Amino acid sequence: MSLGTFVQLIIQGINMGLIYALAALAVSLIWNASGLFNFSQGDLLTLGGYFMLTFTVVALKLPYWVGFALAIVVMGTMGFFLSRSYFYPMINQKLNPQLILIGTVALSVVIRNAILNIWGPSAQRFDNPFGSKPILIGDAIIMPYQIVNIVIVIILVVLLQLFLRKTVMGIAMRAVAQKPVVSSLMGIKVEQLVSYTFLLSTCLASIAGVLTGPILPLIPEMGSLLSIKAFAAVLIGGLGSFSGALVGGLIVGISEVLFSTFITSTYKDVFIFLMMMIILQIRPGGIFRIEISEKV
Amino acid sequence: MSSLLKVDKAVKRFGGITAVDGVELEVKEGQVVGLIGPNGSGKTTVLNVITGVYKPEEGKIIFNGEEIQGMAPHTIVEKGIGRTFQNIRLINSQTVFDNVWLGHHVNSKLNIFDIILKTRREKEELKQVREEIEEVLDFIGLLSIKDEYIGNIPYGQKKILEIGRALMAKPKLLLLDEPAAGLNNTESRELVQIVKKINQKGISILLIEHEMEFVQGLAERVYVLDHGKKIAEGTFAECTNNPLVIEAYLGTGRGDKNAEN
Amino acid sequence: MNKALKILKDNFIYLAFIVVGLLPVFGLPNYQFYIVERGMQNALVVLSLVILLGFTGQLSLGHAGLVAVGAYFYAITVKNYGFSPWISLILAPVVTGLVGMLLAIPSFKLRGPFLVVNTIAFGEIVRILILNAVDFTGGPFGLKGIKPLFSGVYLYYFMLVVVLIFAIVTLRINKSHIGLAFKAIRDDEVAAEIIGVDVKKYKLLSFVISSIFAGVSGVFFANLTGYLNPDSFTFEISSTYLLMVVMGGMTSTTGGFLSALLVTALPEVLRFLADYRMVIYGLILLIYIRFYKVLDIKKIFSKLNFKKSSEVVE
Numbered sequence: 001m002s003l004g005t006f007v008q009l010i011i012q013g014i015n016m017g018l019i020y021a022l023a024a025l026a027v028s029l030i031w032n033a034s035g036l037f038n039f040s041q042g043d044l045l046t047l048g049g050y051f052m053l054t055f056t057v058v059a060l061k062l063p064y065w066v067g068f069a070l071a072i073v074v075m076g077t078m079g080f081f082l083s084r085s086y087f088y089p090m091i092n093q094k095l096n097p098q099l100i101l102i103g104t105v106a107l108s109v110v111i112r113n114a115i116l117n118i119w120g121p122s123a124q125r126f127d128n129p130f131g132s133k134p135i136l137i138g139d140a141i142i143m144p145y146q147i148v149n150i151v152i153v154i155i156l157v158v159l160l161q162l163f164l165r166k167t168v169m170g171i172a173m174r175a176v177a178q179k180p181v182v183s184s185l186m187g188i189k190v191e192q193l194v195s196y197t198f199l200l201s202t203c204l205a206s207i208a209g210v211l212t213g214p215i216l217p218l219i220p221e222m223g224s225l226l227s228i229k230a231f232a233a234v235l236i237g238g239l240g241s242f243s244g245a246l247v248g249g250l251i252v253g254i255s256e257v258l259f260s261t262f263i264t265s266t267y268k269d270v271f272i273f274l275m276m277m278i279i280l281q282i283r284p285g286g287i288f289r290i291e292i293s294e295k296v
Numbered sequence: 297m298s299s300l301l302k303v304d305k306a307v308k309r310f311g312g313i314t315a316v317d318g319v320e321l322e323v324k325e326g327q328v329v330g331l332i333g334p335n336g337s338g339k340t341t342v343l344n345v346i347t348g349v350y351k352p353e354e355g356k357i358i359f360n361g362e363e364i365q366g367m368a369p370h371t372i373v374e375k376g377i378g379r380t381f382q383n384i385r386l387i388n389s390q391t392v393f394d395n396v397w398l399g400h401h402v403n404s405k406l407n408i409f410d411i412i413l414k415t416r417r418e419k420e421e422l423k424q425v426r427e428e429i430e431e432v433l434d435f436i437g438l439l440s441i442k443d444e445y446i447g448n449i450p451y452g453q454k455k456i457l458e459i460g461r462a463l464m465a466k467p468k469l470l471l472l473d474e475p476a477a478g479l480n481n482t483e484s485r486e487l488v489q490i491v492k493k494i495n496q497k498g499i500s501i502l503l504i505e506h507e508m509e510f511v512q513g514l515a516e517r518v519y520v521l522d523h524g525k526k527i528a529e530g531t532f533a534e535c536t537n538n539p540l541v542i543e544a545y546l547g548t549g550r551g552d553k554n555a556e557n
Numbered sequence: 558m559n560k561a562l563k564i565l566k567d568n569f570i571y572l573a574f575i576v577v578g579l580l581p582v583f584g585l586p587n588y589q590f591y592i593v594e595r596g597m598q599n600a601l602v603v604l605s606l607v608i609l610l611g612f613t614g615q616l617s618l619g620h621a622g623l624v625a626v627g628a629y630f631y632a633i634t635v636k637n638y639g640f641s642p643w644i645s646l647i648l649a650p651v652v653t654g655l656v657g658m659l660l661a662i663p664s665f666k667l668r669g670p671f672l673v674v675n676t677i678a679f680g681e682i683v684r685i686l687i688l689n690a691v692d693f694t695g696g697p698f699g700l701k702g703i704k705p706l707f708s709g710v711y712l713y714y715f716m717l718v719v720v721l722i723f724a725i726v727t728l729r730i731n732k733s734h735i736g737l738a739f740k741a742i743r744d745d746e747v748a749a750e751i752i753g754v755d756v757k758k759y760k761l762l763s764f765v766i767s768s769i770f771a772g773v774s775g776v777f778f779a780n781l782t783g784y785l786n787p788d789s790f791t792f793e794i795s796s797t798y799l800l801m802v803v804m805g806g807m808t809s810t811t812g813g814f815l816s817a818l819l820v821t822a823l824p825e826v827l828r829f830l831a832d833y834r835m836v837i838y839g840l841i842l843l844i845y846i847r848f849y850k851v852l853d854i855k856k857i858f859s860k861l862n863f864k865k866s867s868e869v870v871e
Contacts, residue, residue: 105799108796
């Protein structure tokens, strides 16, 4: 195998990995702010993709970037109200966390079947404006969208870091996991915090959904396929850790591509899952473990 | 009197902090021993090291002539060390009766098949356990509320209930972690009586307390900890007159009970 | 009067079984008959989750994988190796019990979402293996013509008896010191260990019992459909099981049994909504969970004395 082909594979892996990373990041953010693990993240991602489909292909026929922006706005608004009307009240009632978690499973059933009914079971695609003419670097064949996706995610990560470090809301989102009191000291209501985190996470879901467009065709079950690997990514990286989500996503994405190419694509998912299980046995908190000790 | 528990130069570190620093301590059979010290002095950590919650990095824990450091907590309960918690840890979804029953767990000889098939062994043990539970509840004065759920009973009763649960395991040594904390004077006096009664049954007691007064009149021997180190041992009077002890207590601003919680 | 009422309430589970037992007498149409049978088969999985999730607090989203192991073991041994269906019926839960031990291992170290994702991964691994072990399982084409234990109404009654036995087992575990140990692990794992519960051992036990139940359910699935295909054992099916156990109140044996029957029948009842029935079904569950505290099915159940109000999981 030439170096070029290898580079091509790595870029392919990074592209897939970034999708997992965005989903993982959203899961981590919500976990930090509310102690809730959102099992519907993958289906929210799929929904974002389908909104994009509607906005740019099926109904409105908007230009790519306008459709992209609209998908983010619609999904973000949905996330905000979902939190306000559904998740926050349950967190506030101190309902058994496992039940709230099961609530997110129920949400994923609803979203998946709603997609199935609205958009139908067959695979669909929306175009991207970056062209399908491959760029040749040495003998590596790289698609334009692969470069664009990587650039978009890098910009996004920088913006998110700025948001989480420089704004009051962002700092509260990071701090609340350790000390719930902090956010109220900073004058932010927990309800606001949780709702804005959901907003952020559904925005991330829609971005990931749109970026998935050129990689995978849209099907209603895409959510469950992607989410299991995104969950693997978040746990490998370390639940609640920003870097963990990115690193976990990339590990899963790259090893998936390499395993398919060099060993077998049939058992690539099995490989990812076993890798996650083993890593968690050795390091139960993931790579970027956040220490949570219990006082007896 | 032979030695029942011996903590031999135990060391426990958390990151860079040495929470327990070479502590030596002994409880003889039938004895009530007090372990006191200001907040953050490492008393509870010593208790956690004894009960297997933490494994000491150095040193030995010898119980009944056997080294028990590094054993799983449930195994140590089986060996005969019972304990209560500083911050109450009862099973909130269950009744008073069930919580005491849980204490009997280590002594149960029933397996899953006895339960599924409702064997005669099961019926016999259950009958006997029921009597024992009622006996224990009577002993600690909570028999009248045996069917109450934990959420419905006051704090003081919860603390005493934890002792009852520990007693059901038939321990040789009972470790009480700040049993008097949060109790009012009446409750505190009742507790002293219960502790004395338990000791009369031949159960040795290691009493961890922040309040020195509670230990007075109960413990025949007292150890004082500060910053993870033993700074004094002897009778209550000897310890309270020890300048190191006085300094440790005055220096850290006693009375701030919540600091350790 | 009050006493009679109490006896009735205490034995509600038997009443429920008698009613289900009488259904064939009234002559159900074939399809509805099949739905009740599927409900009973699902009830076994729900009881399995009542023990694992309700009592022990270990959430599994991989139970479809366990059911698959039971179903495929039965089908392969009977069809390909000519085992007697009865031998396979007995061996299948043994095999799933052993698989359940594997599933239990992550629970020793992991909790909450960490454990749940492990169970999802387990379910997916089982499904992928079945999908690709074409020589044994038929892969995506599935296995056809699996010989059942009984046919028709005999199978119905056989299942009814088995489910009743498992329900009694669940009730007995609930009221035993083992059930108490499970609940101690659920409520406060650290404290449970320190007061003398061998947490690993009881988690293992809970997973094994749960897996045995799921394995038997798998055998019944193979009996009922006569055809197995990996699509019947997806993550989505595992979610459905979970939703059934929540609807039943999580810790209630009677609630679980009834919930399995009702939730299995629900998509059929909602048939007039055509394609939207799964959405409606999901929404009902969302609303149920959202208003769990307001509705407080548990309290209603406990007032009816189906079980002790101690079971309220806060």
